[in-house]
Amino acid sequence: MASQRKRNPNGAGTITKRKDGRYQAAVYVLQPDGTRARKFAYGKTWTECDIKRRELLDKVDQGVPVPTKSAKLSEWLPYWLDNIVKPRRKRTTYAKYEVHVRLYLVPMLGSKRLESLSVADVRRFLVQLEKKTTAATAKESHRVLRTALTAACREELVMRNVAMLVEPPSVDARDLSPWSLDETLSFLSAARKDPLYAAFVLAIALGFRRGEVVGLRWENLDLEKREIRVRTQRQRVRGESYEDDPKGRRRKQTLPLPAMCVAPLRWQRMRQAAQRDRAGADWKETGYVFTTRTGQPIEPRNLYRSFTRVADSAGIRVIRLHDTRHGCATLLTAAGVAPRVVMEILGHSQIAVTMNVYTHVVQDTQREAVSHMDRLLKRRPGRE
Template sequence: MSRHANGEGSIWKRKDGRWVGATYAATNTGGRKRVYVYGKTRVEAREKLTALQRELDRGVRVPVENWTVQEYLEHWLRDVVKPNRAPKTHQGYELVVRRHIAPRIGRKKLRALSVQDVRRMVQELQDSGLRPRGVQFVHSTLRAGLQNAMRDDLVTRNVAKLVQVPTPRYEVGRGLTPEQARTLLEAAKDDRLSALYVVAVYLGLRRGELLGLQWEQVDLEEETLQVVQTLQRVDGELQLLPPKTRTSRRTIPLPDPVVEALRAHKVAQNKERLAAGERWVDSGMVFATTVGTPIEPDNLSRSWYKVRAVLDEPQPRFHDLRHTCVTLLLTEGVAPHIVQQIVGHSAIDVTMTIYAHTSLDEKRKALRLLGNRLA
């Protein structure tokens, strides 16, 4: 064999008949290591070696660990996602990697992962019956992990970005009509959490924001309420976490019905405190159990199902109370950017997307106004 220039790489045939291509590459830790490619023929080995050298010329760094996809994603989850993202985000990513990505492409070498591999994974997920939203989340998790690999100079392209997945159709709740909202609040008067429903309808707080609310964030004299945290179950335990987005942290003025409901609720909670005696846990929660502890988010459903039973089918989800607040405020002519600030949407288009799902009566009323104007 002729001599090769330093760094050009070399090719030879092994005793088992396979061809090997080898060259030296910079590693992600600043050193150098020899890397290998394999082929059934000399031509195949040469093509793979040329492709590898092309990647190295673009600045790709070879991991010392020679990571598989699973190994790299576990590193990404542990050292990048967990310290820098919300616990719920890490929990969701970890579940997706463990349940969907690792079993299908986890053993693939990170540097060798191809568009075809990702496309095959997506197809398998669809064939397994996973809903479009789930497929999209798996794909977006892999895409985020590979994007970090690009920042680490471990791959030259994000192959997940080159694979399209069907965009799921999001069903946005229309919310309640004013009549339905009044019926619901009337039915909730006998519920020990009646004030929670008043706050949900009037202020549009998310479930976690309602259950994470503490009395120190409520000023009934100044008639304001601050949203600074949310209650969520993470890793098997209830935790108070920062709000969903930066704009979710907000101060909201309280209308009279909300002030009255919260004052009555505080009186009722003080009675529960006396009844509980030594069993009372002073968590400071506005909406707590009968012994003062935070309410398990899923347990709120027991109260909600009983309250919503007064409404006709299809019965609303709890989150539709938030949509109700948005829709009714906009229907009353409140500026969209004000509504956005009240409910803490991340962007104005989220606010308007909810409002886009208006009823036929509201559309008919709007067009009648236009007709009267032009007549």
């Protein structure tokens, strides 16, 4: 008498022979909503069915969801946010994605199942959303959906990403108008007595982001060697202030510190020492360069408020603090600095960002470039 196969241990699934002669494997698998359900696989032989059983168990071990039926977008998108985006991406990225999922994608596409979502569904969604909000919002929602469906493809929940087959709405590029050299000098002159003067100088001279300025620590400054490193930035998301890694290439950079930054930073160090003495026991040592009267790091939005207050009081055109990055790139380019060097100073991860977004060369520089062409192409005397 043939010996019976041993039963698989608990959780390893079962294989049974059906009346039609085929074999059936049953395994409890993870669903996109976090619950567990039975998934069936079939094969002509026991071995073929066992291979499919093992593949399902591998996904169970890896925590990969295997829906027993095609999941709805309202099930997949929250799972994707919490289990794929949140552990791997920055909090600011998660917060931005979550807004689009909660306000637009789930209400307007949530009832669609992943496998049945069509190109036409995505196109209609974008048209409706653009009418309801703006082209920029629709374009960003398209990007979030495309990213979520790419993750679904990786986990073999769908065979293709239909969002990639739909062209997103076109958005007019924002007209960037950073300060001219005269405006920049006027601002620096007006801000000289402001407590955050050194912060403004860093933003203008090195194109530091707001979070990079308020997240700067003394340990990453060497005023004698005139070197500066950006290892942290501070952000506030949904009422919570926290420290994060800097964007792009910043975390790997050691930049030379412009001479114009050294004196303001030394003044800031002396000013902070005086604040420490006045605060006494109330002082909390955090190591940040820019702090409140008790040593706490300043809020990013307060830096921007001071920036706009100085500009407005001096009668200078008010721009975003982030636009000083555009201004930094423009001035460097006007001075003849190579785009690759501008890219390194601003900490961009790709040269295309520097070339396409930040290089707004001033009109005088354009006129000078055209004059070079005049000299190059001018026919020599005595030649036809």
